[in-house]
Amino acid sequence: MARQALLASLDEGWADPSRLYREGRRARMLLDAAREAAAEAVGCRPDELVFTSSGTHAVHTGVAGALAGRRRVGRHLIVSAVEHSSVLHAGEAHEAEGGTVTRVGVDRTGAVDPAAYAGALRADTALACLQSANHEVGTEQPVERVAEACRAAGVPLLVDAAQSLPWGPVPGGWSLLTGSAHKWGGPSGVGLLVVRKGVRFAARGPADERESGRAAGFENIPAIVAAAASLRAVRAEAAQEAARLRELTDRIRARVPALVPDVEVVGDPERRLPGIVTFSCLYVDGETLLHELDRAGFSVSSGSSCTSSTLTPSHVLRAMGVLSEGNVRVSLPPGTAAAEVDRFLEVLPGAVAGVREKLGAPAPVxxxxxxxxxxxxxxxxxxxxxxxxxxxxxxxxxxxxxxxxxxxxxxxxxxxxxxxxxxxxxxxxxxxxxxxxxxxxxxx
Amino acid sequence: MARQALLASLDEGWADPSRLYREGRRARMLLDAAREAAAEAVGCRPDELVFTSSGTHAVHTGVAGALAGRRRVGRHLIVSAVEHSSVLHAGEAHEAEGGTVTRVGVDRTGAVDPAAYAGALRADTALACLQSANHEVGTEQPVERVAEACRAAGVPLLVDAAQSLPWGPVPGGWSLLTGSAHKWGGPSGVGLLVVRKGVRFAARGPADERESGRAAGFENIPAIVAAAASLRAVRAEAAQEAARLRELTDRIRARVPALVPDVEVVGDPERRLPGIVTFSCLYVDGETLLHELDRAGFSVSSGSSCTSSTLTPSHVLRAMGVLSEGNVRVSLPPGTAAAEVDRFLEVLPGAVAGVREKLGAPAPVxxxxxxxxxxxxxxxxxxxxxxxxxxxxxxxxxxxxxxxxxxxxxxxxxxxxxxxxxxxxxxxxxxxxxxxxxxxxxxx
Missing domain, CATH: 3.30.110.40 (TusA-like domain)
Known part of the structure; x- marks a missing residue:
């Protein structure tokens, strides 16, 4: 669906929507229609939603703009310790400019405690951020309860909804929301930023007249149209597909510890995204295991230190206090066949055993x-x-x-x-x- | 070419290039190859070039990063008065943060005087910006001579090459360069930023490990591949097509004043881009004229106040001191047929006369x-x-x-x-x- 919409709007939506000629007017109509469709899926007014050039830009713009809008209140920012790196980077940039950041910890499942989060709210808190669900382990966060606490304290809550938007709108009284089209099967190059009416917001840095002054630069209309169309398409099958994928990830969660010794399945077993499952294998080198699985035709990710460019383990696994070695993150895109999951479960034990055998040799000093x-x-x-x-x-x-x-x-x-x-x-x-x-x- | 490359790399380049599995490695290879092709076309080393999410983002990032990199030298920025709005907005943001900006004026053709530009260089100048050619009137700027003056003063020069990159590399000793793929017929959503080795640069705001820390967010590889492929393709025919389009714009420049009374053709008649020609018609309402031409099948732009969302005339026409009313900007994309230009010249006189007739009625008080x-x-x-x-x-x-x-x-x-x-x-x-x-x- 995204591909079809992209192709169609490459022909129809290439022009500058701020121009008066017919191609420009057509581009403007496509942009307006995409905004309405996206707003409906998110559960907001169209004039509250702007398209950005990526989910990361949406987060950076949203965090900076909300902080600047409440500069007089104070310069304190709250994030959870397991946010996406774009949120954490925005927090680091805020610190570099003299702001303060509280990073609220999580339990072993990766969830924040709403009471602990509420306890971090201060008189000078300008903004609070919480993801709707974790991108590495799938654990859903208690967004509604945290939003209530924020509302009571008069602090806006920004929800990074990148992981959960394919499955449904984020409930509760959030103030700002961000998303990323390629996370719902849309094209790269499109993010969205929602700022509820009444939320103080002062866009930072150079701005232009496009996207309400919140996302500078020529609008990428073909990609925006494809993003909106694909969000509608995945939502139409979300309930059914979520149930199906949840069954498949349940199967992985249950079978992996039975098939592979010394494995820790991480993340909340119930309150979680349908299509992500993560586990860690003792005595395994993550990079080697990934290559073994890749050879068998499975493309999985890992939060192990050996698989990151910085050679440090995933900050999410670290905050949860769970094993990071031999970490495997399995993401099932919508449409994943059950037979593929079964084949993965057939291949995995041998792959892990092979890696363990290779590593078993060195005698400790x-x-x-x-x-x-x-x-x-x-x-x-x-x-x-x-x-x-x-x-x-x-x-x-x-x-x-x-x-x-x-x-x-x-x-x-x-x-x-x-x-x-x-x-x-x-x-x-x-x-x-x-x-x-x-x-x-x-x-x- | 851009469309074909985009389609092919939607299939091959969708994955995250920082991942270890095969789709990630393939995406990385496509990204590396695109970077090499773009660097060759620009005339720089691949490791000097990053892809951004738009030309505007490239300018904002380049200006902010170069200013921050030379913060110790001073906070003075030089731009020409006729830069693209993205450069001017970056300058305004710099002023809002306490920096100073000198806007170097232009002559009636829209060109800066290299001596006047050099005269603006100061001991505390951190960065100078000059477009390679103007986006509204097509006038080429004396980039080589300004680059020499900047080099002598030890000041980096950022060249916004968005308009001229389809036609060839920017000669001379510039330090930073920006471009925008949709300006050369590539897709929306891709800009490029070149920072020469040895140029002090400190990326501002939240960063991640992608694109050398200079362009945060998931790389839009299908669009990047299409951008690089289309740049190669337009360059292959640039010399021939430039000569052909120059003949067509010469025809418009020569015929319009003969066909339409009270017209001023603006911009340098010689030192100019091949495919842009701009003129202004006295006693004409730009918006009405645009609609007349649109009805006749011609999509032109205008710098008249009535055609802008701010209801002010184009800052370029203002800086040149030329007429802004009844302004028409004709852009001929590569491949424009000569017969279309002739038909435009047939339609224009009647369209202008019609608008003038409508406006002629009111008797002045x-x-x-x-x-x-x-x-x-x-x-x-x-x-x-x-x-x-x-x-x-x-x-x-x-x-x-x-x-x-x-x-x-x-x-x-x-x-x-x-x-x-x-x-x-x-x-x-x-x-x-x-x-x-x-x-x-x-x-x-």
């Missing part, structure tokens, strides 16, 4: 230092520190401790997560000459 | 006040004040004056321009209770 066993995993990358810990834990008596020396950042997250999964006690982290020492006590 | 004739055109919009002036000038003796009272902003530009065209003396503007009084002396 151990030494006894006082009454504690020391594992030197310095210079070794995720998942090796955890593999070496697992190899020696059985050699110390119950009540004894193992100190793992490691300088890979992922160890800070994965060693406590391993303890949680295996029922061992994580004592804590100690400073070390290089990296850190992670102390684990054998309890069983 | 005149009064003699001391020794001067007074025309009260208060509350009348362009082109009526000039029409009324023209009607009465013959009624005062040579040496006598006419005072035109008008409150339409366009009169400030058009009355002096009319004097210039008709060989009458423009004495000046005087304050009046409402609007202003424009004083004209009859000299012949």
């Amino acid at each position: 151990t030494a006894v230092e006082g009454d504690a066993l020391v594992v030197d995993a310095l210079g070794k990358l995720c998942p090796l520190p955890v593999i070496e810990l697992a190899k020696v834990i059985g050699t110390v008596p119950v009540g004894g401790t193992v100190r793992v020396l490691a300088d890979d950042e992922a160890a800070q997250l994965d060693i406590p997560a391993w303890c949680e999964m295996r029922g061992q006690e994580y004592v804590g982290e100690e400073a070390a000459e290089r990296g850190a020492a992670y102390v684990v006590r054998r309890t069983r | 005149t009064a003699v006040e001391g020794d001067a004739l007074v025309v009260d055109a208060l509350g009348k919009l362009c082109p009526l004040p000039v029409i009324e002036l023209a009607k009465v000038i013959g009624t005062v003796p040579v040496g006598g004056t006419v005072r035109v009272l008008a409150d339409d902003e366009a009169a400030q530009l058009d009355i002096p321009a009319w004097c210039e065209m008709r060989g009458q003396e423009y004495v000046g503007e005087e304050a009046a209770e409402r609007g202003a009084a424009y004083v004209v002396r009859r000299t012949r």
Whole structure:
């Protein structure tokens, strides 16, 4: 549907909608119709919605404009710790300009606690941000309850709805909302920003007369038309498709721990998006596993440190305090066949076992230092520190401790997560000459 | 070509190029190849070029980043008075943040004087901006000479090359360059920003790891691929097509004044883009003329005040000091047939005459006040004040004056321009209770 709409409006909607000639007027009509369709899907007035050049631009513009609009109230911003990077980057930019940011933590499922979020509201809070659902683990956030708390405090709430817009409008009394067309199967290059009437908003940076002064530059009408058409199309089948995909992700959530040993499925099992499921495999190198699955025809993502350009684990997994090694994020686009999911479940155990076998070889360098066993995993990358810990834990008596020396950042997250999964006690982290020492006590 | 490339890469280039699976790697390869092709066409290294979501975003990002990169040198920015609005808006945003901006004027052809531009360079100049050619009248700017002056002063020059990139690379020692794909027949939603190695640049606002930290948000790869492919395609035929279009615009430049009385063709007759020609018709309402031409199948633009959303004449025509009423901008896209130009020249005289006939009716309210004739055109919009002036000038003796009272902003530009065209003396503007009084002396 997006493709058809894009093709049709490449012919009909290429002109500048601010021009008076017929192609310009036609482009204006297409733009107006797309805005009405998108507004209806979002649940807002057409004049509250502007199209931006991406979801990221919508977030950056929305956060900066709302903060500037309430500059007199204060310069405090609240975000959850598991927001999309575009929200976190907007917060960092705000800090760089002298503002303050509170990052509200999440529980092990990835959800914020509404009471904790409400507790972060201050007299000088200019804006609060909360995603409708998490992009890495699928957990839905308690947006309605947080919106109530914000409303009571007179603070506008910006909802990053990129993940949930394909499935339905965001309920509750939010003030600003952002979305991204390619997340609902639309084209790249289109985001949307909704600012409810009455919300103070002062667009930052250079502006022009387009899109109510909130998104400068020539409107990309063919892509906007395709975005609106595809949103309508996915919404028409959303209820049915959500139920079907939820069954398939349920199948993955249930079967993976049965098929693969030492796996942690993360995210809320109930309050979650229909098509995303995420799990982490102990003793597995995420990048190698991704390549194994890719060879088998499965394109999955990962929040493991070895799969990111910064070599740090996903900030979402970190905030949840769950295992980041061997992390696999499976996204099922609408239309995914059940047979494909079954084939994935057939392939996965062998792929994980293969990676584990390759990594199993190195013998840990151990030494006894006082009454504690020391594992030197310095210079070794995720998942090796955890593999070496697992190899020696059985050699110390119950009540004894193992100190793992490691300088890979992922160890800070994965060693406590391993303890949680295996029922061992994580004592804590100690400073070390290089990296850190992670102390684990054998309890069983 | 753009359409074909877009279609092909909708299938091949939809994925996130930062992902490790095969669709991601393929998207990365397409993006890299597009960057190489665009860099070759621009005449820069691939790692100096990033793709943005529009030409406007490229300008905003380039100006802000270059200013921030040289913040220690000073906060002075130079632009020409006839830059694209995106450059002027970036300058206004800089002023709003406490910076200073010098707007270098142009001559009646729309060109800056390189010596005057060089004279604006100061010890605290952080950045200078100059378009390669003007977007409304087609006049080419002396970029090479201005670049030399900037280089000598150690000031980076940003060239907005949106208009000229289809025709060839911008010569000379510029430091930054911007462009817009839809200006060369590529898709909407793609701009490019080049920052030469060694140029100080500090991206402003929230950034991510994409496009060297200079253009945040998911890369629109299908559109980028189409942009690069179409730039190569137009360049392959640029020399031949430029010669052909130049002949056609020459024809319009020569024939329009012969076919239509009281017309001023504006812009440099030689140093100009091949496919743009602009003229203004005295005693004509631009909007009505556009609609007449539209009915005849011609889609032209206008810099007249009545055709803009702000009801002010084009800042370009204003800076040039030329007539803005009845303004018509004809853009010939590559491939325009000569027969279409001939048909335009057949239709135009009747269209102008028709508009003039409609507007000719109102009799001016005149009064003699001391020794001067007074025309009260208060509350009348362009082109009526000039029409009324023209009607009465013959009624005062040579040496006598006419005072035109008008409150339409366009009169400030058009009355002096009319004097210039008709060989009458423009004495000046005087304050009046409402609007202003424009004083004209009859000299012949």
